[in-house]
Structure formats: C-alpha cells, structure tokens
Amino acid sequence: MSAESSSSSSSNSPTSVANMNNVSALFQTAKKYEELNVIGTGAYGTVYKARDLHNGGQIVAMKKVKVPLTQDGIPLSTLREIALLRQLEAYKHPNIVRLLDVCHGGQPLDREQLVLFLVFEHVEQDLDCYLKRAPGPLSENRIRSMSFDILSGVDFLHSHRIVHRDIKPHNLLVTSSGRVKLADFGLAKTYDTDMKLTSVVVTIWYRPPEVLLCLSYNTAVDVWSCGCVLAELHLRSPLLPAATDTQQLQRIFRLIGRPSEREWPADCSLPLASFPPCPAADLRALLPRAHPQAIHLIQNMLVFDPAKRLTALDCLQHPYFTDNPNL
Amino acid sequence: MELLCGERVSPVSAGAAAAAGRAGPDPVLLRRRVLDNLLRTEERYAVSANYFGSVQHELTPHMRRLVAEWMLEVCEDQNSQEEVFPLAMSYLDRFLSVCAVSKTQLQLLGTACLLLASKLREPGAAGLPADLLVFYTANSITLNDLYSWELLVLSKLKWDVAGVTAHDFLPLLLTRLPLGALVDQDMVTRHAQTFISLAARDYGFTLYSPSTLAAGCVAAALRGLGLDGHLPRLTELTRVDADCLHTCLDQVELMVQATIAAAAPNEQRPPWTPPQDKPPASAATPTDVRDVHF
Numbered sequence: 001m002s003a004e005s006s007s008s009s010s011s012n013s014p015t016s017v018a019n020m021n022n023v024s025a026l027f028q029t030a031k032k033y034e035e036l037n038v039i040g041t042g043a044y045g046t047v048y049k050a051r052d053l054h055n056g057g058q059i060v061a062m063k064k065v066k067v068p069l070t071q072d073g074i075p076l077s078t079l080r081e082i083a084l085l086r087q088l089e090a091y092k093h094p095n096i097v098r099l100l101d102v103c104h105g106g107q108p109l110d111r112e113q114l115v116l117f118l119v120f121e122h123v124e125q126d127l128d129c130y131l132k133r134a135p136g137p138l139s140e141n142r143i144r145s146m147s148f149d150i151l152s153g154v155d156f157l158h159s160h161r162i163v164h165r166d167i168k169p170h171n172l173l174v175t176s177s178g179r180v181k182l183a184d185f186g187l188a189k190t191y192d193t194d195m196k197l198t199s200v201v202v203t204i205w206y207r208p209p210e211v212l213l214c215l216s217y218n219t220a221v222d223v224w225s226c227g228c229v230l231a232e233l234h235l236r237s238p239l240l241p242a243a244t245d246t247q248q249l250q251r252i253f254r255l256i257g258r259p260s261e262r263e264w265p266a267d268c269s270l271p272l273a274s275f276p277p278c279p280a281a282d283l284r285a286l287l288p289r290a291h292p293q294a295i296h297l298i299q300n301m302l303v304f305d306p307a308k309r310l311t312a313l314d315c316l317q318h319p320y321f322t323d324n325p326n327l
Numbered sequence: 328m329e330l331l332c333g334e335r336v337s338p339v340s341a342g343a344a345a346a347a348g349r350a351g352p353d354p355v356l357l358r359r360r361v362l363d364n365l366l367r368t369e370e371r372y373a374v375s376a377n378y379f380g381s382v383q384h385e386l387t388p389h390m391r392r393l394v395a396e397w398m399l400e401v402c403e404d405q406n407s408q409e410e411v412f413p414l415a416m417s418y419l420d421r422f423l424s425v426c427a428v429s430k431t432q433l434q435l436l437g438t439a440c441l442l443l444a445s446k447l448r449e450p451g452a453a454g455l456p457a458d459l460l461v462f463y464t465a466n467s468i469t470l471n472d473l474y475s476w477e478l479l480v481l482s483k484l485k486w487d488v489a490g491v492t493a494h495d496f497l498p499l500l501l502t503r504l505p506l507g508a509l510v511d512q513d514m515v516t517r518h519a520q521t522f523i524s525l526a527a528r529d530y531g532f533t534l535y536s537p538s539t540l541a542a543g544c545v546a547a548a549l550r551g552l553g554l555d556g557h558l559p560r561l562t563e564l565t566r567v568d569a570d571c572l573h574t575c576l577d578q579v580e581l582m583v584q585a586t587i588a589a590a591a592p593n594e595q596r597p598p599w600t601p602p603q604d605k606p607p608a609s610a611a612t613p614t615d616v617r618d619v620h621f
Contacts, residue, residue, distance in 0.1 A: 072453070072454065072457040073442060076446040076452060077452075079481075084489050087489040090368075114478070159358070159360050159361055160361075160368070161495070220355075
C-alpha cells in the first residue's frame with residue numbers, strides 16, 4: 001500500500017475560489033512513499049519504515065494515523081504534534097526528530113475516517129530498546145553524551161514555551177551514531193502561564209510528585225522525567241517503577257526522602273501523614289558505577305519542590321558536562 | 328458587542344487558583360531568550376499583504392468584521408482560553424491571503440478556524456465540540472462541511488498552525504517593565520487582553536505583528552491607568568520601529584474610544600472601567616453572516 005502526497009504545495013492557484021473540489025484535490029496526488037515494514041504500533045497508530053520515492057529512495061519513518069471523522073474532526077493530539085513539529089522544524093534542532101512531510105491517505109471524504117501519514121526522519125530505535133539490547137553497562141562517555149542530548153532537546157523546547165510532559169525512554173530515539181532525539185509530541189502543547197491544566201500527562205514511572213499530588217506544574221516536570229531517564233542510562237532499568245500513584249509517591253519518597261512539614265505544599269489535598277516517614281536513600285549506592293558529578297546532577301533534578309529543581313539550562317551548565325567537554 | 332467583555336468572572340479566586348491546578352508563573356518561560364524565540368517565530372505566521380482587492384474579490388473588510396464579531400461571541404460564550412479567538416483570526420487572515428472565498432463561505436471558514444484554534448489552545452484534551460460550533464451557526468453549515476473545511480484550512484496553511492498571538496507576549500513584556508508594586512499587573516493584563524480581542528476583529532490591525540499589537544495594547548492599558556512613558560522600553564523589547572508602535576498605540580486608543588461610543592452612546596464612561604458583570608450570552612442566537620445583506 002502507499003501514501004499519497006497532500007497538496008501541501010497547493011495545487012490550486014491562489015485566486016481560485018475555495019470549494020469542495022479543493023478538498024477532493026487533497027487526495028489526488030501522486031504516490032510518493034513506498035512502505036517497507038512495520039516498525040511499531042503506538043497509542044496513535046502504526047509506524048512504518050518507508051522509502052521516499054521522490055528523494056532518492058531516502059529511508060523515512062511514516063506514522064500512520066487513522067483519523068475518525070465522526071467526532072470533532074482531526075484529533076487534537078495529532079494536530080498539536082504536527083503543528084509544533086512544523087513550527088520547530090525551522091530551527092532544525094539536532095535533538096528533535098524532524099517532521100519531513102504530512103500526507104493524506106487516499107480516503108474519500110464520505111468515509112468515516114481519514115488516514116494521515118506523518119513522515120519523519122528514520123531513526124533506528126528508541127532508547128527503551130537501546131537499553132534492553134545493550135550487552136552491558138553503557139560507557140561513561142556514552143551516558144554523558146546521551147544525557148546532554150536529552151537535556152539539550154528539552155531545553156530547546158522550554159525556550160520555545162513547550163513542555164513535553166511525556167519524556168520517557170520510549171519517546172527518545174537513538175540514532176546509529178548514538179545521538180538522542182526527542183519524539184512523540186502528542187501530549188506536548190504550547191504552554192501558557194495562565195492555563196487551566198489537565199492531570200495525568202507523564203507516564204507514571206517518570207511522573208514527578210507535583211503531578212502525582214495534582215498540584216500546579218510547569219517546565220520542571222520535564223526535568224524530573226529527565227532525571228529518571230538519566231538514572232536509567234546508568235541502571236539500564238527504570239529507576240522508580242511502581243504500579244499506582246500512591247505507590248509511585250512512596251517509591252519516590254524512599255529515594256529522595258519524605259518531605260518535611262515545611263516542604264509539604266499547603267494546597268495539597270493529601271496530608272503528609274499519609275506517607276510513612278523515611279530518609280533519603282543513597283543514590284551513589286543505587287548507581288555505583290556513576291560519575292560523582294552525574295550523581296550530583298541527578299540528585300538536583302529529582303528534587304521534591306519543582307521551584308528548587310534545576311532547570312534544563314542549569315543542567316546543561318552543570319560541571320558534569322562543562323568539566324568534560326568531549327560530547 | 329458589550330464593551331470590554333474580555334473581563335471574565337472567574338469561578339476561582341486568584342488564591343484558589345493554584346489549588347485548582349492552574350499553572351503558576353514559571354521563570355523558565357519568562358526568560359529573555361523565550362521572548363527572542365517568540366519574536367523570531369511570529370514572523371513565520373505573518374500576514375504580509377492586503378488581500379482585499381487582490382486575492383478576495385467578493386469579500387469586504389466589513390464582512391470580515393461581522394464574522395469576527397460572531398467568532399468572538401462564540402469564544403466568550405464558551406469561556407474559551409484568551410488566545411483562541413486571535414489565533415482563529417490569524418488562520419482566517421492567512422487563509423484569505425492565499426485562497427479566495429465567497430461571502431457565503433466566510434462563516435464556514437471562520438467556524439473551521441475556531442475549531443482548529445480551540446484544539447491548539449484550549450486546555451485539556453478537547454477543543455470546542457464540532458457539533459456545538461455547527462449549532463452556533465444556527466445550523467447554516469453541516470458537520471461534514473466543517474470537517475472538509477478543517478482539512479482545507481490545514482492544507483492551505485500547510486499544517487503550520489501552532490501560531491503566535493499577541494496574548495503570548497503579555498507576560499514576557501509585562502515582567503520586563505519597571506512598573507513597581509503599586510501597579511495592578513493583573514488589571515493591566517486584563518485590559519491589554521481585552522484590547523487584543525477587540526483589535527483582532529478589526530482588519531486595520533492585521534498587518535501588525537502580534538508583538539507590536541501586544542506592545543501597543545500594553546501601552547494603551549498603562550496609559551489608561553495614568554502610566555505613560557513605557558514606550559521606549561516596549562520598543563526596545565519588541566525591536567519594533569518606534570513610529571510603528573506609536574501608530575499602533577494611537578489606533579488601539581481610537582478603537583477603544585469608538586467601541587465605547589458605540590456601546591454607550593449616551594453615557595460618559597471612563598475608558599478603562601471593567602464591566603460589573605458578564606453580559607447575557609448572546610452568541611446562541613448568532614448573527615448569520617449569510618443572512619446579512621452587505
């Protein structure tokens with residue numbers, strides 16, 4: 001099967017009057033991509049490896065999204081992902097996955113769904129697979145450069161007022177040369193300081209306490225999630241796996257220590273007493289092979305109070321990176 | 328339209344806002360480089376030329392105004408996020424500068440732009456419901472029309488719909504003005520927000536960049552509170568030409584005066600007084616632009 005190109009490069013002359021033929025014309029352009037095989041299936045659809053027939057057979061990743069037209073038109077998550085990637089595309093940031101094209105499948109409009117193809121640069125694997133396949137511990141240099149890549153991508157997003165909100169190994173792609181790129185923006189959206197917020201946005205293992213406690217949150221959520229991922233680069237398994245929100249919080253407090261009464265937010269609906277008191281664990285013992293500066297960095301990312309957590313930019317300027325410029 | 332109806336009676340007081348899960352000020356998002364990036368990004372979405380008389384042969388600025396007022400009413404009635412309306416208007420202008428539409432299609436286009444803008448900027452996992460939008464047109468469009476035009480707009484705008492609005496600049500500009508503790512920043516913000524919405528209805532503001540419009544509206548809001556003298560700083564922050572910002576400010580003030588005159592012809596109200604309560608929702612009985620004889 002094949003995707004057909006959209007009329008992104010408009011086939012209509014600028015002065016033609018818009019009508020339904022414009023819409024039909026979106027589905028009538030030439031075949032552009034040849035599908036090779038399925039790479040994976042996610043919440044939003046299937047991802048294929050494909051060949052770009054118009055660009056010298058360049059290998060691309062095509063995310064096929066079935067859009068049900070029975071509800072409110074184009075799904076919001078798809079729309080946000082495409083719009084954000086389009087906006088960021090101009091900057092060609094090395095740690096953000098490139099969106100190369102948006103195509104419509106050859107579906108007539110009266111059908112109940114539309115098929116969209118998002119054409120991304122093809123990246124070999126995600127970090128989750130990469131860590132599972134790694135034959136042994138990653139080298140210190142590899143960990144450092146991957147950590148730097150992840151934080152660079154996140155810092156870039158934050159400087160564009162975008163909070164990713166779903167940083168996890170599954171959403172981080174690893175190129176054949178070991179560079180890391182952020183992907184999967186389905187939950188990311190342009191952030192507004194006065195925005196009414198939704199709950200449940202970060203996959204639970206990487207979820208910061210303020211999200212678990214339903215408090216207000218901001219860019220610091222991504223830094224917490226990155227802290228979990230950075231530790232996972234050392235461990236090659238999740239740092240804080242838990243099954244429920246409450247267990248996740250207990251797990252977090254067993255690592256960073258239960259906050260004091262003074263630190264506990266006044267507007268929190270849960271009383272501090274609902275968690276057993278416990279001291280902070282020694283991160284060095286958990287990550288015995290890690291560089292002391294790496295430990296220091298991760299400790300300052302996994303801070304209970306989001307306002308006291310390092311920012312992504314602070315992280316990039318941490319001695320762990322600045323004392324070791326060979327990234 | 329009721330004057331200054333951007334003022335909103337919020338169910339949660341400012342004190343309860345944090346507990347209700349609203350985002351607090353995040354210093355990371357107020358940094359200078361965020362402003363610089365936003366200034367660079369807004370250029371991407373600029374409407375660069377007058378489309379009336381070139382691309383559009385049937386439409387007039389007055390028709391744009393009518394559809395804009397209807398769109399603003401829908402947003403107010405639905406208590407939409409502030410940016411939804413100006414973002415939808417920016418889609419509409421970008422669309423109209425590349426594709427001619429007839430006057431019978433204008434409300435359909437406006438509806439599709441509202442649907443898209445609400446998906447991008449409403450909080451949570453839903454924009455304005457499509458069937459509700461169809462209802463607001465008094466069923467003068469169908470759901471299928473709306474779905475088709477959503478795709479048509481996306482295609483014409485090349486899916487490049489993240490957009491930048493003047494609202495996005497307000498916190499970045501206001502934190503950089505030496506206003507002092509005596510100035511009620513929330514009030515300045517609310518007034519500037521109202522002016523931005525009013526300006527988005529008016530074709531005369533289309534060619535201003537969002538940052539220029541934001542600076543002009545902030546200056547107008549401050550002047551209304553008796554605080555002048557911030558133009559040089561606003562000029563420096565937005566890197567806009569000083570004359571251009573002056574012109575924009577004058578235009579905002581004229582627009583506000585005209586809106587006041589139209590809203591309360593027999594009443595002398597000071598320009599910046601917020602209304603005491605929200606006007607009764609009038610958007611449920613919409614002005615059907617198709618029925619208006621231009």
